Structures are given as structure tokens and as C-alpha cells.
Amino acid sequence: MQYDTIYNIFSLVIASQLFTSIFLVISLPRVLPRYRQALTVAAIVCGIAAYHYFRIFNSFTEAFVTEAVGGRGDYVQVAGASFNEGYRYVDWLLTVPLLLLELVAVLALARKVQSSLLTRLIPAAALMIALGYPGEMASDNLTRGIFGLLSSLPFAYILYVLFVELTKSLDRQPATVRKTISLLRLLLLATWGVYPIAYLLPGLGIDGSDAWVGLQIGYSVADILAKCLYGLIIFRIARMKSFSDDQAFAEVELTLEEATSLKQPLVQNRRK
Amino acid sequence: MQYDTIYNIFSLVIASQLFTSIFLVISLPRVLPRYRQALTVAAIVCGIAAYHYFRIFNSFTEAFVTEAVGGRGDYVQVAGASFNEGYRYVDWLLTVPLLLLELVAVLALARKVQSSLLTRLIPAAALMIALGYPGEMASDNLTRGIFGLLSSLPFAYILYVLFVELTKSLDRQPATVRKTISLLRLLLLATWGVYPIAYLLPGLGIDGSDAWVGLQIGYSVADILAKCLYGLIIFRIARMKSFSDDQAFAEVELTLEEATSLKQPLVQNRRK
Numbered sequence: 027m028q029y030d031t032i033y034n035i036f037s038l039v040i041a042s043q044l045f046t047s048i049f050l051v052i053s054l055p056r057v058l059p060r061y062r063q064a065l066t067v068a069a070i071v072c073g074i075a076a077y078h079y080f081r082i083f084n085s086f087t088e089a090f091v092t093e094a095v096g097g098r099g100d101y102v103q104v105a106g107a108s109f110n111e112g113y114r115y116v117d118w119l120l121t122v123p124l125l126l127l128e129l130v131a132v133l134a135l136a137r138k139v140q141s142s143l144l145t146r147l148i149p150a151a152a153l154m155i156a157l158g159y160p161g162e163m164a165s166d167n168l169t170r171g172i173f174g175l176l177s178s179l180p181f182a183y184i185l186y187v188l189f190v191e192l193t194k195s196l197d198r199q200p201a202t203v204r205k206t207i208s209l210l211r212l213l214l215l216a217t218w219g220v221y222p223i224a225y226l227l228p229g230l231g232i233d234g235s236d237a238w239v240g241l242q243i244g245y246s247v248a249d250i251l252a253k254c255l256y257g258l259i260i261f262r263i264a265r266m267k268s269f270s271d272d273q274a275f276a277e278v279e280l281t282l283e284e285a286t287s288l289k290q291p292l293v294q295n296r297r298k
Numbered sequence: 299m300q301y302d303t304i305y306n307i308f309s310l311v312i313a314s315q316l317f318t319s320i321f322l323v324i325s326l327p328r329v330l331p332r333y334r335q336a337l338t339v340a341a342i343v344c345g346i347a348a349y350h351y352f353r354i355f356n357s358f359t360e361a362f363v364t365e366a367v368g369g370r371g372d373y374v375q376v377a378g379a380s381f382n383e384g385y386r387y388v389d390w391l392l393t394v395p396l397l398l399l400e401l402v403a404v405l406a407l408a409r410k411v412q413s414s415l416l417t418r419l420i421p422a423a424a425l426m427i428a429l430g431y432p433g434e435m436a437s438d439n440l441t442r443g444i445f446g447l448l449s450s451l452p453f454a455y456i457l458y459v460l461f462v463e464l465t466k467s468l469d470r471q472p473a474t475v476r477k478t479i480s481l482l483r484l485l486l487l488a489t490w491g492v493y494p495i496a497y498l499l500p501g502l503g504i505d506g507s508d509a510w511v512g513l514q515i516g517y518s519v520a521d522i523l524a525k526c527l528y529g530l531i532i533f534r535i536a537r538m539k540s541f542s543d544d545q546a547f548a549e550v551e552l553t554l555e556e557a558t559s560l561k562q563p564l565v566q567n568r569r570k
Contacts (some may be wrong), residue, residue, distance in 0.1 A: 051324060059551045062328065070321050077313050112306040120313060134553045163302075271553075 028239050029090060036086065039246045040079045046254040047072035053261060056279065058271060061264035064132035068257035071121045071128065075253050078117035085110040114245065115159045123151040125256065126184070129210065132263050135195050143195075146187055154180040158225065167228070174225055181222070185215065200270045203263055210259050217252035220244055300511050301362060308355045311518045312348055318526040319344035325533060328551065330543060333536035336404035340529035343393045343400065347525050350389035357382045386517065387431045395423040397528065398456070401482065404535050407467050415467075418459055426452040430497065446497055453494070457487065472542045475535055482531050489524035492516055 050069035161173030269276035433445030541548035
């Protein structure tokens, strides 16, 4: 039953990532060209994640086989084969910097502010993942702890940039968009928080097959929220900003009633 | 653990090449039509590399199998099966001339200058790869050395064309673009420099499984930089040139603020 649970949840992740990616590519013409970079990156992130979950899925089915134990079919680990947790890090090394790029791209800030944010966020994100990998691969808890701690430093820096530095750039965004961006940052904080917790579980002595299944479910759910839901919120922001930038585009994309109702709060906001 | 490292790094290359290729195809409408040839070639190069890394990956998993050694699962080489290094040469034979084509295409020079550069660069690139292959396949160091030396001659000629001949054609490019093109040439020099070094390692008596792992990581990282990063810089140059050629296109693709901030340095530059 544990085997089936993992099997189904991995398949759920593949379906979610693949079809969010396809949805975002199809939806490109539904935002103004200036927001398509953000959507393209969001689609690529979900595509990369789908690819890696295919690999994770294969690694999982190769590491465990059915064996008839007392009349029941039980799944046992294949001697020598081991489930390759490294795929997750390869995935994160590519996708985590891109998730930050999405967020900055959808804001469409002045070029100087954009490149200043990106030159700080992207190396920090890559460093965070690279420092986590030796800890995950290590067998002793001390090494795991040291690399976990080192990896938290760039993580803290990313949070600082997102919650302190970025806030200054939000003033020029429409009010409805500001709210959604705050939501996006909270989603990022909540979902990224799952990874260090999962990382620490073996160190806390929480082990065994139940813990392992819990860990895989935790990572999988976090990956769906942090990539698919995140990408869809980016799409929503891009749509809202497109309508706010270009009334004619809003009237083509929406009914006149919708477009008008959307316009009012923005106008009110400008009056404030 | 060496097995997992190689496994993960090959998978990283596949993901990078495949999704850079998809990204570039999706991004075609985001540059002016005159720069789409360069982007298409860049996408094809990454696609070809992704295909060959699938092959390299399979060749690797077939050449090594798990064997339970004293309770642990160790990876040993399958008797008779050998890892096929030739795939890399087939890849390079196709992609290296195309990388030079990308560079020339994105410059959008006068047709005569273009064909003069290409008729010299492309045969030189093909010759360089073709001469390297017999050396890589040879078992003795003398043959390896001779073909290595022969292969360096077209390599030196390519560098001469890129750094001496091409420089004359750069004057007509916008200043920001000139800088990025210089960066691209340096990237090309730095990454292509990895290949002859890797080629010489066995001749220097550096061998064994650690050296082999190092070599595979070196080739993989060089391939990511020389094809994916290179393709993304080509995309960036194509974007910058599109904006510089057509102010109306820049205003559609960027916010007014971005488009204006982009325009100023270009105008200032023309005044100088």
C-alpha cells in the first residue's frame, strides 16, 4: 500500500507539472508581450520538474520490486539498487533560480532594478541548493547538519531580499497586483519551508519506511504548490497587469462588464 | 556514489539542453524576424545535444551494473561493454559548425561578409572535430598526440577569424551589443579550451576512475556552458538588437519605463 501511495503521488506530480507547463505555453498570447518572459520561464520550470519526476518515478520503480511474502505481494528494496534522491537537487538547481526570475520578470520593473535584484537572488539560490547537496548525500548527521546550516544562510538572504528590498519596488504596482504578489511571497515562504524540515527529519531520528513515505509526499506536495500553483499565480498577475496597462486589450479578453468592473478599483486607487 | 554523480550530471545536461531548446523555440516571436535564424539554430544545437546525451546516458547505464559486493551495492563495468565516447564527436561534428553559424547569424552582417566568414569557419570547425576523432579512438599516445596537434591547427584558425577578422565587423553593432558579443567570444574560448585539456589527460598519465569521473563532469559542464548559456546569450543579443532596430517593437515587448531606460544609453552612445 505504501508502494501504491508513492506511485500515485509521483504520477500526480508528473501530470500536474506537465499540464501546467502546457497550459502556460498555450496561454502566452493571453497576456501582453512584456509579461511573456515570466510565463515562458514558469512553463519551463514546470517542464523541467515534469522531466525530473519521470526520472524519480523510474528510479523508484527500479529500486523496489514485488516479492511474494506469505501469500501477499510485498515490495522489497532491490539489493544494491538505491533510490536516487539526487535528482531532486538537480531539479532544484535549475528551477529555484528560475522561480525567482519569474517573480522579478512579471513585475516588469526598470531594467536597473531588475538586474540588481537578479544578480543577488540567482547566485544565492544556486548556492543554497549546491550547499544542500553534500549534506543530503552524507551518511552522518554532523555533515548533514553543517551543510544544512551553511545552506540556510543564502536562504535567509533570499528572504531578506524578497521581503525587505522587493517591498520598496512594489509601490508602483497596481493595488490588486500588490496583494497577489504578497500572496505569492507567502506561498514561496510556506512551500520552501517544507524542504529544510524534510531535510532535517533523518537527523531527528525520524526514520523508517513510514517516515520515508511521509517525506516523499511532503516533497511532492511542496513541488506542486511551489511550481504549478506558483506559475498559475504568476499567470494571474500577468493577466491583471496586462488589463491594467492596456484597456483595449482588457476589452478584447474580457466581457465589457468584466473589463469595466476591473477598471473601477484601479481608478479609485489612483485617486487615493 | 561516483555512479550517482555521473548519473545526476548526465541528467542535468539532458534537462538543460532540452529545456533551453524548448525555451528558444517558444521565444522566437520575441525577437524581430531577421534574428530568428540565429535563435532557431541555437534551439537545434541544444536539441541535438539533448539527443546525444540521451545516448551517452544509455551507453553509461549499459556499461555499468550493480553488483552486491560485501553487502553493499557496488557498480562494476560489464564485461565486454564499453562506454562509447564516440557519441560526443558525432554531437560536436554537427553542433560546433552550427554554434559558429549562430554567432554569425545574430550579427546580421551584410550578406557578402556573412558568407565569407561562414565559408571559412564552418569547414575549419568540421575539420577540427574530424581530426580529433581518430586520436580519441586510438589506444597509443603517439597517435593521440599527432591527431591532437593536427586538430589544433583549424582550432587556431577559428580563433584567428573570430578575434581578428570578426572584430572589424563589430563596429556597426550597437555599443551594448558589442560588449555582449565580446563576452560570447570569451565564453567560446573558455569552454572550447576544456575539450583539448580533457583530450590530453590520458596522455599525461592521469587515469583511473576518479580522473574518468572528473573528465565526464568537465565535458558536461563545458557542454552546458558552450550550448545552453551560449544560446541564451545569443537570445539576449537578438533581443537587444531587435529593440535597438525598432523602437515600436521595444515598446510592445517592454514597459514604457524599460523601453525608455534602454533607449538612453543607445542614444548617448551614438552621440559620442
